[in-house]
Amino acid sequence: MTAAPGLGGRRARVVDLTAGPLARGIVLFALLLLGAALIQLLYSTVDLMFVGHVLGTGAAAAVGASGLVVTCLVGIFTGLGTGTGVLIAGHFGAGRHNEVERVMHTALTFGLAGGLVLIPVMIALAPALMARLGTPPEIVPSAVVYLRIYLLGLVSVVLFNMGSGVLRALGDSLTPMRCQLVGGVVNVLVDALFIVVLRWGIGGAAVATLLSQTLAAGLVLLALRRLDERYRLRLSRFHLHPVTLREILAIGLPAGAQALVITLSNVAVQYRINALGIWDIAAFTVWFRVENFMYMPIMALGQAASTCVAQNLGAEDRPRTRRAVRACCLIGAVVTVVLAGALLVGVRPVLGLFTADPEVIARGTTIARIVAPCYVLFALMEVVSSSIRGAGRALPPMIIVVSALCGLRVVLLMALPRVFGTVGRVALLYPLSWVVTDTALLVYLLARRRLLWGDAPAAR
Structure with missing residues (x-):
């Protein structure tokens, strides 16, 4: 590992994914990413905890x-x-540092330009969007x-995510985590206030989320201004x-289109x-917050797999690229099995952190028992x-x-609306679509294995 300027002018530990023990580098890099992601969850999770317990089920929905x-x-x-x-x-x-600065x-x-254009448009469309989603009038x-x-x-959200990227x-996943930590602590305090x-x-x-996200974005931009002279941020x-x-x-x-669809x-x-x-809206809302602790x-x-592959292909080390993908798949399988088991053991107390409504907890438990055991399928899909x-x-x-993934869910919901008329049946859509997507991705990867495994140059 090498050092790079971090938050507050200190030197952040940077993980070099092109050299050194591969599994150790991936785990360390991913852990720092995970730390930042878990802190980011504070924005929405703390909001929901305060809203659910102080303002009630309707506000949580x-x-x-x-x-x-x-x-x-986003x-x-x-x-x-x-x-x-x-x-x-x-x-x-x-080693093309001029290109790093340009990108x-x-x-x-x-x-920045895209965010500024979208804000007034989306604010004006907000009521119509809520109505089109079939949101209950109350x-x-x-x-x-x-x-x-x-x-x-x-x-702020856009600049933070792009700057952190x-x-x-x-190779610096520590500085974004520090920035998120500062913003997360502020979010908790301002929520309470x-x-x-x-x-x-x-x-x-x-408002609490707005203020904390803006602070985190500002800190990330400050960190970019303290990078190496060859590619630091300059206004x-x-x-x-x-x-x-x-x-x-x-x-x-x-x-982006994939994320949008x-x-x-x-x-x-x-x-x-x-x-x-x-009650069902609230149950899925609570479950999606809990699910984030497996999703993140x-x-x-x-993200570790993507960065590791890109860096090693840039360094023209294809054997290491191949080992990295396999290591990420194995780590993902182990992590999801452990987390799913822990969640299923304590699902009711965990759901109770976000709501005191017993009916919401009962329906959320139904969702968890269907989806959580299948998360290893999602891990494979994401890494590949x-x-x-x-x-x-x-x-x-x-x-x-x-x-x-997406087409299957939409087709089934449109074609069979009465079949998916309960919380449990809607939850089944997720593991079903993961199975189909994993199969298609693996078929593609096997058919084009030279993309990662062979000697042909990587596409750019």
Whole structure:
């Protein structure tokens, strides 16, 4: 490992994924990613804990109903961040520092401009979006308030995610975690102030998240300004370099489209959930928060796999690339089995952290018993698709995931609405779609194994 400037001017430990013990490097890099992701969960998790216990089940359902709209928007820019990270990791692994600097400034400029354009548009559309999702009329006003305030922080969310992606592509996953920790602590304190003390209601929860996310984004940008002189962030260098932007979009647009379509398929699921009633909405809202503690380790491994593949292909070390993908798959399987077992043992107390309603807990338990044992399938899907993207091929995993994962869910919900009329049956959609997607990804990988295993140059 080497040192790089971190938060507050200190030297952050950077994991070099092109040298040293491979499994140790992947685990350390993924653990730091996981730490940042778990801290990020504080934004939504603490909101829900305060809202569910202080404001009640209706307010918790309103947070859940509005959350998918935000996820759609963030998913687009997360995909662009994926394209940015793959390019930067490849250039960094090959020692092309001028290209690292060019990709970073182009990506941040595009993200900033896109966020500023979308904020007023989405604020104006918020009521119509909530109505189109089939949100129960009694919680629409609260959902709109939460969504509109949250949207004011969209630029902060975009800049934090893209800036953190740059640091991680360079091998520094510690600094984003530190920035998230500061923002997470502030979020808890401000939530208590706005909801419990000042009684601002659901708007107070959204304002707390807005302030904490803005702080975290500012800290990440500060860290980028303290990078190596050859590729540090400079305000004077903010620009859209056409060729670099096309390279980012070539990887980022398919990844962003994939994230968007996944979320839209979840919107279709949410539409079905909204038709079931407030208790079912609240149960899925609570479950999605709990599920994040399994989802985040898997996403961290996926990001580690993508970065490791891109760096090692940039360094032209294909045997190490092959070992990295296998190691990530094995680690993902072990982690998900352990976490799923622990969750199933204590599912009721865990759900009770977010709601005191026994009916919500009972329905949430039903969801957990169906979905949690199958999460190893999701881990395999994430590692394999991220590895393919890390090799510069973003379109194939997008087509597979959109068709097999999202298309299946939407088709089944539309074709068989009466069959999926209970919480348990809607939950079955998730493991069923994972099986189909995993099969398609593995078939593609075996058919194109030279992409990672062979001697042909990686696509860029």
